[in-house]
Amino acid sequence: MTGLKGRDFIAITDFTRTELESIFEVADSMRKYVKQGLQTLQGRILVTLFFEPSTRTRLSFETAMLRLGGGVTGFADPSYSRVVTGESLADTIRMADSYGNVILLRHKIEGSARLAAEIASIPVINAGDGTQHHPTQTLTDLYTIRNEFGRIDDIKIAILGDLKHTRSASSLCLGLTHYKNIQLYLVSPSELRAKDEVKDYLKGKKIKFIEIDNVEDVIPEVDVLYVTRLQKERMTDPSEYERVKGSYFISKRMLDRAKKGMIVMHHLPRIDEIPLKIDYTAHARYFQQAALGLPVRMALLSLIVE
Amino acid sequence: MKNNFFLKVEFSRIAELIDFLVQHCEELRITREGENAGIEARGLEMDAALSARLAILYPEIEVNIIEDGKRERFEPDLPVTLRGILNCPNPNCVTSQPREPALPEFVVVSRRPILLLCTYCGRYLNQNRITAELFKVNKKVPL
Incomplete structure (x- = not known):
């Protein structure tokens, strides 16, 4: 018994390390079913409410539910729903609550998933709320690291890019606080530093982190280089994007100094920050990372849907 | 429950406070005490919202409750969680x-300075x- 049945998943800190490990163990066992499927959630419905675009999160969750024998309803674009007539999120959630067994919500408004969880009687999974949380991306990220190194403790990791607006980066920082002896490098232009709220949380959990500007300084040291995309759509000031555009990227030459087993991760989609050449190096793991999102989400649904 | 209070705050900061208190009490008397203003507020209901407002906006304020003509120190309370008090x-x-x-x-992370x-x-x-x-x-949401 993991005690996850019926639980919401709003932030990666909602679950304990033991609970995360139980999800990872189930994910291990799900990997052989990602193509053939199971029938463990037959008759259950996943309601996907995507108020913002998504490729991997939505498709992997929908696939996960279908592979588990369940069904899927919802929308990938709110313009096809009554939201366009001004229906509130709360009313939309009340409908989804009566139709399905689990709700997957992505919304640009921060705190939307928490509100949805207060309203719904069925579990709510946060698929991203503004710049705040993206806990299932972090589950996938942590599982990828565990899969690669056999552990998450004692990892040296650099997170590069737009740390201010990227919810996957913030969530990963929070997720790493579950583990021991983490050395974290937060690499970004000064305008895109991680939020104080995130850094204070790291300090409170005694996670060692250093903020730096130049990724090349730490490439030889790290086990994981986690690259993020510049979040143009979340910048309130258009000039902010122009100032920082192209200010960070990695190159094949930079990776020449990396440890042999160092992996490059990215939550995807990428734009210019990882050139195509890196796809063909032994360091690239971002496509495997995206693929591991499927067994992880199968595991999560299996454990929380009643 | 309504009570009588005596508040002491820097004179430069009283305008907005008076504007607010006058809506919540029956009588207000202001006296100058050097650099400070003494505000006697009669029939003031010190509810959770007012108490939190004083604690957050006026961290240096001195508040006394007047009972039987005697002043007793009153600490504006700041609960661990503020719900429906502040946008x-x-x-x-x-x-x-x-x-x-x-x-x-909001969750109160720090009291002084307030965070x-x-x-x-x-x-x-x-x-x-x-x-x-x-x-x-x-x-006003009935959740």
Whole structure:
């Protein structure tokens, strides 16, 4: 018994390390079913409410539910729903609550998933709320690291890019606080530093982190280089994007100094920050990372849907 | 319950405080005490919202409750969680959406200096960003 049945998943800190490990163990066992499927959630419905675009999160969750024998309803674009007539999120959630067994919500408004969880009687999974949380991306990220190194403790990791607006980066920082002896490098232009709220949380959990500007300084040291995309759509000031555009990227030459087993991760989609050449190096793991999102989400649904 | 109070605050800071107190008490008398203003507020109901407002906006204020003509020190209480008392200034917070039934809620991270954390959007609210305007919460949500 993991005690996850019926639980919401709003932030990666909602679950304990033991609970995360139980999800990872189930994910291990799900990997052989990602193509053939199971029938463990037959008759259950996943309601996907995507108020913002998504490729991997939505498709992997929908696939996960279908592979588990369940069904899927919802929308990938709110313009096809009554939201366009001004229906509130709360009313939309009340409908989804009566139709399905689990709700997957992505919304640009921060705190939307928490509100949805207060309203719904069925579990709510946060698929991203503004710049705040993206806990299932972090589950996938942590599982990828565990899969690669056999552990998450004692990892040296650099997170590069737009740390201010990227919810996957913030969530990963929070997720790493579950583990021991983490050395974290937060690499970004000064305008895109991680939020104080995130850094204070790291300090409170005694996670060692250093903020730096130049990724090349730490490439030889790290086990994981986690690259993020510049979040143009979340910048309130258009000039902010122009100032920082192209200010960070990695190159094949930079990776020449990396440890042999160092992996490059990215939550995807990428734009210019990882050139195509890196796809063909032994360091690239971002496509495997995206693929591991499927067994992880199968595991999560299996454990929380009643 | 209404009581009589005596408040002491820097003279330069009384205008807004008086403007607010006058709406919540039956009688208000102000005297100058050097650099400070002494405010006697009769028939004032010190509810949770007023108490939190005083504690946050006027961290140096001295508040006394007057009973049988004697002044007794009263500490404006700041609970661990402030719910429905203060708006979140983040326009992208779900509590800032007028049609969503989310009452603004903050956890008190630090009392002096004051630092609050929005339960919904996870953003800090510090002393510099708190203005009297943020206390005008209109939402009454039966959750």
